[in-house]
Amino acid sequence: MDHAEILAGGFDDPAAQSARAFRACLEAMARPGRIQPITGAAPPAPISPAAGAVLLTLVDTTTPLYLAPSQDTQATRQWIAFHCGAPIVPAEEAAFALGAWGALQPVSRFAIGTADYPDRAATLIVEMPGATPPSARLAGPGIETCHEACLPEIAAFAANRTQFPLGFDCYFSAGSQLWALPRSTNVEAL
Amino acid sequence: MSEAAYNFAYLDEATKRMIRRALLKGLAIPGYQVPFASREMPMPYGWGTGGVQVTAACLTPEDCLKVIDQGADDTTNAVSIRKFFERTAGVATTEHTAEASVIQTRHRIPEQALTEGQILVYQVPIPEPLRFLEPRESETRRMHALEEYGLMHVKLYEDIARHGAIATSYAYPVKVEGRYVMDPSPIPKFDNPKLGGNAAIQLFGAGREQRIYALPPYTQVVSLDFEDHPFEPSKADHDCDLCGAAQSYLDEVITDDRGGRMFICSDTDFCASRRADGLRGRLSPEEAA
Known part of the structure; x- marks a missing residue:
């Protein structure tokens, strides 16, 4: 990969574009399972544009990042080093993690916070093949009655919910679509 | 700068x-x-x-x-x-x-x-x-x-x-x-x-x-409350003196030094839009426009 490709693909207008991308992240986390469009990033494959925008918006030199084997290439490492500057660390030390669901296993490795500081928990950015078909029914804060969403599995998220207020929080990305599942959401199979 | x-x-x-x-x-x-x-x-x-x-x-x-x-x-x-x-x-x-x-x-x-x-x-x-x-x-x-x-x-x-x-x-x-x-x-x-x-x-x-x-x-x-003392949202027991609203939260305004007072909506946008719709309270008579 040459330098031009590594240097490209960030936000052209960082303040405005990261503000818009953050609003997508905020709406997604506030309304679990609802799909938000998020654009502006063009990261090297296999990172999706949506996951790239989340990285550019939230990840920097102060947030250790775990790259799962599915997304861990020389090109992605170089792109993240230039655009975010995040230290790449083992799963146990990560504030953010990026990868396909299978490659992130076992998710029990990730930080779930402590009783005193439940916010010191990892945020997983899970690359998905698509945003459909819905596989789970979600209920909880942010959802008026219930909402259907596409999740890679059910059991891990149901187990994560039982740890509340501890637990990890997830973003799911496919193309330029973003949706989220905070630890507070109840998940059951459709 | x-x-x-x-x-x-x-x-x-x-x-x-x-x-x-x-x-x-x-x-x-x-x-x-x-x-x-x-x-x-x-x-x-x-x-x-x-x-x-x-x-x-x-x-x-x-x-x-x-x-x-x-x-x-x-x-x-x-x-x-x-x-x-x-x-x-x-x-x-x-x-x-x-x-x-x-x-x-x-x-x-x-x-x-x-x-x-x-x-x-x-x-x-x-x-x-x-x-x-x-x-x-x-x-x-x-x-x-x-x-x-x-x-x-x-x-x-x-x-x-x-x-x-x-x-x-x-x-x-x-x-x-x-x-x-x-x-x-x-x-x-x-x-x-x-x-x-x-x-x-x-x-x-x-x-x-x-x-x-x-x-x-x-x-x-x-x-938070108790079964025998349930939570009660409270407001001044008046209507707004400008727009007549009965269900909005009110501010009390002292108007003179002889005990005169009026109650007006604390939400100025809510009060102004009600008045724009022609609604009037006790101290805001119909304008002769």
Whole structure:
């Protein structure tokens, strides 16, 4: 990969574009399972544009990042080093993690916070093949009655919910679509 | 220095990222106070530095901002914060609740129901509901971790023992999703029922105390009470003297030195739109237009 490709693909207008991308992240986390469009990033494959925008918006030199084997290439490492500057660390030390669901296993490795500081928990950015078909029914804060969403599995998220207020929080990305599942959401199979 | 010399919405990007991460964790753990590295803002603590930082982290160039102070759009604090974001972010501003996409508020929730797509940002002086009962941060943090909220019920009980009713009338503590007890900022308890099941995202920023917390839409929020002393939202027992509204929260205004007084809506936009619709109160006779 040459330098031009590594240097490209960030936000052209960082303040405005990261503000818009953050609003997508905020709406997604506030309304679990609802799909938000998020654009502006063009990261090297296999990172999706949506996951790239989340990285550019939230990840920097102060947030250790775990790259799962599915997304861990020389090109992605170089792109993240230039655009975010995040230290790449083992799963146990990560504030953010990026990868396909299978490659992130076992998710029990990730930080779930402590009783005193439940916010010191990892945020997983899970690359998905698509945003459909819905596989789970979600209920909880942010959802008026219930909402259907596409999740890679059910059991891990149901187990994560039982740890509340501890637990990890997830973003799911496919193309330029973003949706989220905070630890507070109840998940059951459709 | 010109406005163009500032980054969009005043704060630098690294600071916004830090605030944004705190906001997202706040939404994931409704009612929990997330510590954040609050910055000095070009206004004193107590003037809404927490709310201003949250607003700055949320604003996009397309937003329309409304700022209210005790319900009013035209008070010093509201006007100066609105001007601050007009200059540093170049966003559109409004006084109409329905037109705004981001509303920063000090001590009120607008009368008009909020909708999806709106964000309500609260300025919070003391985010810790247990602080006046237990001054040590290490202790209150442990009390939240253990869900040890008995002290708060003792405080409400002492109100009943002393006054015959729960005398707390503002900053009335609530329990969020059956887990965290939260300070709703000094809103009157009249506004407490609007905290729960709200369609908008509610974000709370405390600048001096360096805490951010949040309520996602449609979150369950219950005001603490007792079976035999249920929570009662209260307001002055009058109608608005300008627009005649019977169901809005009222300010009492002394009008002379002989005991004259009037009651007017605290939400100036709500009152003005009712008057624009031709509704009149006791002291606002029909204009001879």
